[in-house]
Amino acid sequence: MGLRFPPKVLEHILSFIDSNEDRNSVSLVCKSWFETERKTRKRVFVGNCYAVSPAAVTRRFPEMRSLTLKGKPHFADYNLVPDGWGGYAWPWIEAMAAKSSSLEEIRMKRMVVTDECLEKIAASFKDFKVLVLTSCEGFSTDGIAAIAATCRNLRVLELRECIVEDLGGDWLSYFPESSTSLVSLDFSCLDSEVKISDLERLVSRSPNLKSLKLNPAVTLDGLVSLLRCAPQLTELGTGSFAAQLKPEAFSKLSEAFSNCKQLQSLSGLWDVLPEYLPALYSVCPGLTSLNLSYATVRMPDLVELLRRCSKLQKLWVMDLIEDKGLEAVASYCKELRELRVFPSEPDLDATNIPLTEQGLVFVSKGCRKLESVLYFCVQFTNAALFTIARKRPNLKCFRLCVIEPFAPDYKTNEPLDKGFKAIAEGCRDLRRLSVSGLLSDKAFKYIGKHAKKVRMLSIAFAGDSDLMLHHLLSGCQSLKKLEIRDCPFGDTALLEHAAKLETMRSLWMSSCFVSFGACKLLSQKMPRLNVEVIDEHPPESRPESSPVERIYIYRTVAGPRMDTPEFVWTIHKNPENGVSHLAIK
Amino acid sequence: MEVINGLNLKDTELRLGLPGAQEEQQQEVSCVRSNKRKNNDSKEESAPSPAKTQIVGWPPVRSNRKNNNKNVSYVKVSMDGAPYLRKIDLKMYKNYPELLKALENMFKFTVGEYSEREGYKGSGFVPTYEDKDGDWMLVGDVPWDMFSSSCQKLRIMKGSEVPPAL
Numbered sequence: 001m002g003l004r005f006p007p008k009v010l011e012h013i014l015s016f017i018d019s020n021e022d023r024n025s026v027s028l029v030c031k032s033w034f035e036t037e038r039k040t041r042k043r044v045f046v047g048n049c050y051a052v053s054p055a056a057v058t059r060r061f062p063e064m065r066s067l068t069l070k071g072k073p074h075f076a077d078y079n080l081v082p083d084g085w086g087g088y089a090w091p092w093i094e095a096m097a098a099k100s101s102s103l104e105e106i107r108m109k110r111m112v113v114t115d116e117c118l119e120k121i122a123a124s125f126k127d128f129k130v131l132v133l134t135s136c137e138g139f140s141t142d143g144i145a146a147i148a149a150t151c152r153n154l155r156v157l158e159l160r161e162c163i164v165e166d167l168g169g170d171w172l173s174y175f176p177e178s179s180t181s182l183v184s185l186d187f188s189c190l191d192s193e194v195k196i197s198d199l200e201r202l203v204s205r206s207p208n209l210k211s212l213k214l215n216p217a218v219t220l221d222g223l224v225s226l227l228r229c230a231p232q233l234t235e236l237g238t239g240s241f242a243a244q245l246k247p248e249a250f251s252k253l254s255e256a257f258s259n260c261k262q263l264q265s266l267s268g269l270w271d272v273l274p275e276y277l278p279a280l281y282s283v284c285p286g287l288t289s290l291n292l293s294y295a296t297v298r299m300p301d302l303v304e305l306l307r308r309c310s311k312l313q314k315l316w317v318m319d320l321i322e323d324k325g326l327e328a329v330a331s332y333c334k335e336l337r338e339l340r341v342f343p344s345e346p347d348l349d350a351t352n353i354p355l356t357e358q359g360l361v362f363v364s365k366g367c368r369k370l371e372s373v374l375y376f377c378v379q380f381t382n383a384a385l386f387t388i389a390r391k392r393p394n395l396k397c398f399r400l401c402v403i404e405p406f407a408p409d410y411k412t413n414e415p416l417d418k419g420f421k422a423i424a425e426g427c428r429d430l431r432r433l434s435v436s437g438l439l440s441d442k443a444f445k446y447i448g449k450h451a452k453k454v455r456m457l458s459i460a461f462a463g464d465s466d467l468m469l470h471h472l473l474s475g476c477q478s479l480k481k482l483e484i485r486d487c488p489f490g491d492t493a494l495l496e497h498a499a500k501l502e503t504m505r506s507l508w509m510s511s512c513f514v515s516f517g518a519c520k521l522l523s524q525k526m527p528r529l530n531v532e533v534i535d536e537h538p539p540e541s542r543p544e545s546s547p548v549e550r551i552y553i554y555r556t557v558a559g560p561r562m563d564t565p566e567f568v569w570t571i572h573k574n575p576e577n578g579v580s581h582l583a584i585k
Numbered sequence: 586m587e588v589i590n591g592l593n594l595k596d597t598e599l600r601l602g603l604p605g606a607q608e609e610q611q612q613e614v615s616c617v618r619s620n621k622r623k624n625n626d627s628k629e630e631s632a633p634s635p636a637k638t639q640i641v642g643w644p645p646v647r648s649n650r651k652n653n654n655k656n657v658s659y660v661k662v663s664m665d666g667a668p669y670l671r672k673i674d675l676k677m678y679k680n681y682p683e684l685l686k687a688l689e690n691m692f693k694f695t696v697g698e699y700s701e702r703e704g705y706k707g708s709g710f711v712p713t714y715e716d717k718d719g720d721w722m723l724v725g726d727v728p729w730d731m732f733s734s735s736c737q738k739l740r741i742m743k744g745s746e747v748p749p750a751l
Contacts, residue, residue, distance in 0.1 A: 078642030135647075161649060189649075293650070345659065346646045376644060403644045460643070485642075 010036045020045050039063060046070070047505050049087060049111065050530065053558040054095035065104045066130070067096065071111035073508045073552055074458075075483055077135065080510055080550070082534065084565040089113045089136075090120075097124035105130035105156075112136070118143030122150035129181075130156040140165035141190065149174040155208075158186035169194035169217075175202050184211035188237050188268065193217040196225065203229045213237025216270045220253060227256035235289075236260070238268035241276055250279060258282035267291035267316075274301040284308035288335075291316040293342050299325040307332045313369075314338040319355040319376065326359035330366025339363055340374040343403065357384035364388040372397040379410045380437055385419025389426035398423055399434035405461040405486075408438040415439055421446035424454075431478075434458040441467040448475025456481040466493040473497035483508040490547075491518035498526050506554040510534075514551055517544035522553070523571035530556050533569040660714075664692045664741040675733045681725055688712060692741060699725045711742045 005013075014037060017023055027037040043066040046052060058064070071087025089111045096103050103125045113136045121128060128151045141164060147157065148171060172187075172194040182202070187194070196218070203209060209230055214223065218239025227233070253276065257263075263283045272295045287309050292302065293316040302317065302325050312333040319341055321329075329336065341355065357380045364370060370392050380402050388395075408415055416437040424430065424447045433454050435443065439462035447457070448471035455478050462468070470493040472482065482504065490513040501507055501522075516539040523531040533539055534550035560570050662671045671691055678684040685696050697707030704723050705711045712724040715738040724732070724739070 075642065075645075077647050078645045079648065080642045161647065342646060342650060343644060346644050346651050376646075401644055405640070405643070458645075460645075 004032075007032070007036050011040050014040050018043070042066060043105075044068070048554050048556075049092065050558060050561050051505070051554060051556045054092045056558070058095045058099035062100070063102075064096075064100050065102065066107070067092070067103065067105070068107040068109075069111060070109045073483065073506060074110075074481070075485065075508055075510070076110055080485065082565075082567055085534065085568060086561065086563055086565070087111045088563060089117045093117045093120050093124075097121075101125060102127065104128055107132040107134075108136055109134040110136065112138040113143075114138050115140055115143035115146070119146045122146045125151075127153055129153055132156060132158045132160070133162050134158075134160040135162065137163035141167045141169075141171040141192070144187075145171040145174040148172070148179075149176065152176075152179065153181050154179065155181050155183040156185075157182070158184060158213075159189050160186060162189050164190055166191045168192050172202065173198045177201075177205070180205050181208065182206040183208045184235075185209070186211070186213035186237065188213040188215050190215045191217065196222040200225055200229050206230075207232075209233065211235035211265075214239040214268060216240045216268075220249060220276075224249075224252050224256045227260060231259045232262055233260055234262050235265040236263055236267070237291075238266070238270075240270050241268075241295075242271035242273055250276070253279040254282065261286070263287065265289035265291075269295040271295075272297060274298070277301055277305050280305065281308055285310060287312055289314040293318055293340065296320065296344070303328045309333055311335055316340040316342070318342050318344045319353050320344050321359070322354040323356055323359040323362065324354075326355075327362040327366075330362040334367060335369060336363065336367040337369050338372040339367075339370065341376060342374075343376040346376075353378060357381055360384065361387050364391045369394075371395055374399040374401075374434075376401045376403060378403050379407045380416060380419070381409045381411050382414065382416055382419035382422075383409075383411070385416065386422045389419075389422035393426050394429065395423070395427040396429050397432040398427065398430060399432065399458070400436055401434065402437035405436075406438045415443065417443040417446065421450070424450035428453070430454050432456045435462060436460060438462075440464050441471065444468040444471040445475075448472050451476055453478050455479065457483070459484045459487060461486045463487045463489065466490055469493035470496065473500045479503075480505045482506075484512060485509075486511040488513060491515055494518060495521060495525075498522055498529075501529055501553055502526065502555050504555065506552065508550075508552050510550040512551075513547045515545045516540075516542065516548050519548065519551060520544070520571050528555055528557065530554055530560055531571055532564070533571070534567060535569065536567050539569050660736055660738055662688065662691070662739040662741070664694075665743040667692060673739075675736060678733075680729050681732075685712065685724075688739070688741065694741070696741075701726070709743060712739065713742055714739050 010033065014023070014026065017026065020043070023037055023041055027034045038060050040063060041061050042063055044057060044061050044064050045068045046057060047070050049069050049071050069089070069092060072081050072085060075081060076085070087110060089108055097120055101124060104127055106121065107130070113133060118139055121131070131147060131154075144157075144159070144164075147154065169192040179202070194215075194217070199222070203212065203226055210233060212226070212230060212233055212235070214226070214237055216239055218226075220239070220241060223239055257279055260283060263286060266280070266283065266287055266289070269292060274297050277297065284305065285308060288311055290309060290312055296318070298320055299322045302321050306312070306315075306325070306329055310332060313335050315329065315333065315336060315338070317340070321341065341359070344353070355377060357377060360373065360375050360377070361384050364387065371394055373395065377400070380400065402416075409419070417440055420435050420439065420443050423433070430451055431453055433447070433451060433456070435447070435458070441464045444463060444467070447454075451457075454476060457472070457476065457479060466489045468487065469489045472479070473493060474497060494514055495518055516533065519531050519533050519539075522529065530553065532552045533548045534552060535548050539548055564570060659672045659674050662673055673687060673691070675684070678687065689695055694710050695708050696710050696712055697705040699705055713721050714724050714732070714736045716722055716735045717737060721740070
């Protein structure tokens with residue numbers, strides 16, 4: 001045989017490989033490479049907490065220092081997953097506390113995290129440094145206090161859009177006077193007021209603090225004094241910007257901002273009054289990221305701000321910016337890479353918003369580096385999609401939400417099939433795609449054929465028949481996550497392409513016409529897929545051909561999960577056992 | 586392929602509503618097959634259909650983005666017996682009399698006399714609202730500012746439907 005690397009040499013080589021995709025490939029080469037890789041992997045990513053057991057992960061990666069976990073399916077963000085579905089952090093924290101006590105970083109998304117979990121983290125990991133919770137729930141400010149009080153080397157504490165039981169602002173005072181290691185603090189999702197003097201002292205004794213995101217309860221006065229304590233910030237999330245305008249207040253604010261010479265990212269700005277925006281002008285030329293999506297400010301004021309932001313790479317804004325404002329962005333913000341435009345009135349009956357497809361066309365034409373788009377708009381046209389695809393073949397993420405379900409091209413009354421075909425064909429590097437508007441099965445034929453690198457696809461109110469699912473599951477080579485709601489396909493395509501599902505992380509289908517019988521069959525055919533039927537009514541109380549409300553299918557090596565609530569029906573792999581809740585409380 | 590195997594999908598429809606909720610109240614459905622437009626139904630598409638139902642989780646924005654528009658404060662107004670809902674901007678009114686007058690004009694009714702003890706008497710119509718906690722309250726009990734910042738929805742109940750507690 002050929003040469004073999006001594007393990008030490010292989011270890012050294014692997015120390016240069018950070019990407020987990022590469023490490024996964026390395027681990028498939030042979031047993032000894034698998035062994036060396038697993039012993040040297042420090043950052044572990046688990047995209048579905050039910051795909052593998054905590055024990056298996058802690059056993060495989062003894063040197064784990066950082067764990068990232070994701071729980072609920074993405075559509076949970078839009079209330080499509082009932083409360084109590086699952087995604088519990090506890091089994092993971094428990095396993096890590098026992099086996100991986102040198103863990104330093106935990107990042108979790110859409111998981112249920114309790115105060116017990118947070119207390120266990122604080123108590124178990126001596127050198128704990130980073131806690132990032134995104135869209136999590138189940139804990140209170142008491143749990144945060146435990147982290148603050150105990151983790152002596154805490155660098156990062158970020159609560160992003162979590163639902164937290166807010167028992168008051170005391171948690172902040174639990175950071176001991178000796179705590180000086182903070183680099184990033186984000187408590188923007190909490191409601192209660194914290195004591196500004198405590199926060200000022202914490203900020204003043206944290207020389208490495210680079211990112212601070214306040215909650216809306218922090219007033220403008222508070223912001224001013226905090227900025228004075230931390231002029232070195234690179235990322236700032238303001239508190240509420242809606243105090244009464246006093247002349248001295250304005251000039252203090254302006255001055256405080258102008259002293260923040262390193263500010264690159266600005267967010268918060270809840271209820272910002274337009275009169276206060278000029279206070280931000282001094283930082284605009286240096287900004288690379290600006291989140292105005294909570295700022296209810298009209299177009300002229302937005303333009304006045306944005307025309308000063310020549311280095312802007314990321315812009316999140318509401319549709320109050322209008323087409324005209326986006327035309328200005330296209331002309332002033334030539335470095336723009338990411339644009340998100342949110343609806344100011346997220347309602348089906350919203351009308352009179354002067355934001356149309358034209359706004360996105362302006363930006364696509366003017367911003368040559370644009371690669372990521374999220375755009376909410378009442379209606380759209382194929383022509384606009386052609387232009388966007390032609391001008392921006394470098395798009396990596398294209399999420400278009402036409403708010404009116406089944407809305408055709410409003411100029412020609414045709415489906416948007418050809419427009420999305422242009423996007424799929426033209427944007428060769430597209431990784432993430434969300435489609436909307438009136439779409440026939442043909443649209444999915446094009447997407448299946450051309451969207452070769454798309455990993456995540458979101459579909460709502462589209463298609464005509466099983467053909468649509470057939471096209472997607474027989475094409476879309478790189479598909480990992482597929483989420484579909486309110487589409488009229490049934491069982492055929494799903495059962496025909498069962499094998500494809502094992503190549504994907506997960507498939508979500510709700511309000512489609514997939515029957516309980518098909519779910520049973522799929523579950524029996526595919527031992528490494530968990531097929532979860534989420535339905536208030538027992539599936540057995542209806543004919544097997546009845547459609548079920550929601551289905552979540554995911555590949556797993558952990559077998560059926562044991563923590564399902566009453567409304568989640570998993571089908572035993574052994575058909576004699578029928579359907580049950582495998583719930584152990 | 587429009588036909589759904591002849592099944593009555595209403596059997597499996599998940600409803601989000603109070604127990605015993607009336608038919609007139611908004612029902613949130615997650616299936617909107619009835620709204621599907623065909624290519625040949627061209628010209629009328631721009632007119633909003635009167636009995637629009639809410640769709641769960643649509644448009645796909647996170648709940649912390651909804652109702653955060655403070656300068657404009659549109660709330661839905663339903664009136665028992667009316668075929669569709671209306672919307673008013675609460676920020677347009679400075680006090681209760683202005684609001685009640687606007688509602689009376691919009692729905693062509695008169696609200697009775699308000700008293701703290703007995704609520705609205707005399708007309709059979711009672712204005713109620715849903716507050717931030719999800720509770721249905723009588724319009725007029727709390728100071729205007731408190732009302733306008735916590736009111737999520739308005740419902741004008743017909744006298745006969747009003748539970749004794751209100």
